[in-house]
Amino acid sequence: MLYVKIQDLHKRKFKVAQIAKELKISRPTVYKYLDMSFDEAKAYTEQPLGRKKKLDSYKDWILAWLDEYPHLSGAQIHDWLLERYPDLVVGGSTVRSYVKEVREIYQIEKKVIVRQYEAVPEQPMGKQLQVDWGETKQKTTDNKEIKLYFIAFVLSHSRQKYMEWQTRPFTTRDAIRCHENAFQFYGGRTEEIVYDQDHLITVSENAGQLLLTSEFHSYVNEPKFKVHLCRRADPESKGMIENVVKYIKGNFADSRVFNDIEDWNDRALQWLQRTGNHQVHQTTKKRPAEVFLLEKQHLQPVSSLLSYESTNNQSITRSVSKDNTIRYKSNRYSVPLGTYQTNSENLVLIEVKGDEQQTLVIRKQAEGEIIAEHSICLEKGKLIQNRNHTRDRSKGVEEFKQRLISFFENQKQASAYFDEISQRYPRYRRDQFAIIYRVIQQYPAFIDKVMTKCMTERLYSANDFRDVTHHIYTTHHEPVKEVESLYTNPAKHSNIKTSTRSLNAYTSILGGRA
Structure with a gap:
């Protein structure tokens, strides 16, 4: 298929670079197929890819998966291979390059699943505040690297922003402190606050019923604002704050040198005044700071900083x-x-x-x-x-084994047999014993004979025990019929005649003359 497409484009005077771009393959691949005949290309695709590679033995599986699910990534193919072949040792980059080569040769284009987004209506003034967290790596004045963490706020109507930074990951109490500072910055609070499903805020969400961490739950009850938790994989709900996080990373933090956290937070507030809240917003086509002057009048008033330090425990x-x-x-x-x-x-x-x-x-x-x-x-x-x-798993298995031993006449022999199975299959002892128990229930009259046979032949497996039992049971109930010889009663078969050939036929076959 790839050979035909390359030859067709070449006949239409496409250049090698144009063919590679059109078919999403490399230029060396184009040159390789242009130098081949159709039969050579067919033979090449039927052989392992290029020189012998580690994944050639799994090519049929990979090709079948890509044919049925063209959107699969190399990482998913890697996982499926390990699921089917647990002992396979192969790196992720090896799988990705092999999958890429299979896609090129068999022209299996990766189908990108495009998600459809819906425009979110504008929120009224004072209605909603969105919150999210982020982190960056910054160069320091002594040419080292430090990881910084920040929390960002944005009013959904005016797009007025606020942020705070620190040098360690946020705790719930850090988040509460920053909420208080944000309310002071805005001069009030909104009716509801939108969050992602963050572990600092919530434990779980069950069909819309929120289960907040006890510390944050105590804080929410004090100022009495409504918490809106976004559904998983629902970026429309908090798209504004996600854009703000990207904006802070890409504009304020990008290439900025860190001195100390106090200086960094001071410069962050200066940036908000100078750029973040001053520049015209691309969606509203207005300056957030100017719209905020109107929205501020619709915010619910807050008192001085709440005693978040006294939050229950x-x-x-x-x-x-x-x-x-x-x-x-x-x-x-x-x-x-x-x-x-x-x-x-x-x-x-x-x-x-x-x-x-x-x-x-x-x-x-x-x-x-x-x-x-x-x-x-x-x-x-x-x-x-x-x-x-943890439960004592050995106790239950040991009782099961003793119960199985009690079914046999020679219990010493049975005990040795089950001990050997326990050593060979330590993780699957219970499964092995369960199979033998079912055999005992089905064929109780034959188990002693089977045990002796298994010990003699050193067949230490529940499956072997079951197969031997079935064989002995079958031979016991279905004796083999004797086959009558042709020589015992030649008269009975006297009507059988053999065909004969002339000597000329054999001479002709051997290439001689009659």
């Missing part, structure tokens, strides 16, 4: 997963088995104690009994598990 809630763990800073921490209940709220309170060696304390209720305590892990993606929180 520093404990925040976490939901317990089905596997009896809670998440904290990209890690999972275990709670006692049975903490998760099907028809329950499944919430616990967590608290961090200590300075240098921090400890995560987990309770069911405030000031209640501590149900779990873990040293906080500084890595990510880890499971921190207390051994007391």
Whole structure:
């Protein structure tokens, strides 16, 4: 297919660069196919791609997946290969380059799924404030690099912006402090505030019912504003603040040198006055600062800074997963088995104690009994598990094994057999024993004979045990019929005649003369 397209464009006087651009392939590929005949191109595509490559054995699978799902990425193909072939060791870049080459040769263009967006109507004055977080890496005055974190606010009607920076990740209490500073900057607050599904603000959202962290929930109840949490993958709801975050990164922070955090925040406020809130907005075609003078009159008044430091306590809630763990800073921490209940709220309170060696304390209720305590892990993606929180799986398997042994006459032999299976399949002992148990239930009269056979032949597998049982059962109930020999009763077969050929036929076959 690719060969035909290249030759057709070449006949139409397309240049090599134009052919490569039209077919989305490299120029060396164009040259290669121009030098081939049709039969050579066909033979080339049927052979492994170019020189022998690691993924040639999986080419048919990759081609079939791309043919059925043209939008698949190289990363998805990599994942599907590992799912089908767990022992395959291959890098992501190797898979991507191989997939790219398959797409070129077989002209499988990657289909981009275009998402449709809907324009959001303008919000009335004083109605809505949008909030989001961001981070950047900045060069310092001593030519080093530092990571900075910021929170951004924007009024949905006037597009008046506000931001604050710090040198460490935000906590819920940092977010509360910045809200208070933003309200003072604006001279009031809106009826509702729109957030992304951020862990600082919310624990979960269930069909529109919000479950806020206890600290932020206490703060929300004090000034009494409405929280609007965006749905996942719903950028229209908070598109304004996402644009503001990009604007701050691409205009204020880009190539700016960091000295200290106080100086950085001062320059951020100067930038807002000079550029961020002064330049004409591309959508409204008005200056945010000028529109804000009108919107400010519609904001709800706020008193002096609220005592966010006195917000109930520093404990925040976490939901317990089905596997009896809670998440904290990209890690999972275990709670006692049975903490998760099907028809329950499944919430616990967590608290961090200590300075240098921090400890995560987990309770069911405030000031209640501590149900779990873990040293906080500084890595990510880890499971921190207390051994007391796991069930003793060996006890149930061991009882199952003893029950199986009791079905056999020679229990010493059976015990040795099941011990060997346990050593060979430590992770699948229960599955192996379950298969043998079903065999025992179905063929109780043959199990002793089968056990002896398996021990003699060293067949230490539940599947072997099942197959041997089935074989013995079949041979026992279906004896083999004797085949009557032609020589036992020649008269019975006297009517069978054999065909004969003349000598000339054999001479002709051998190439000789008659």
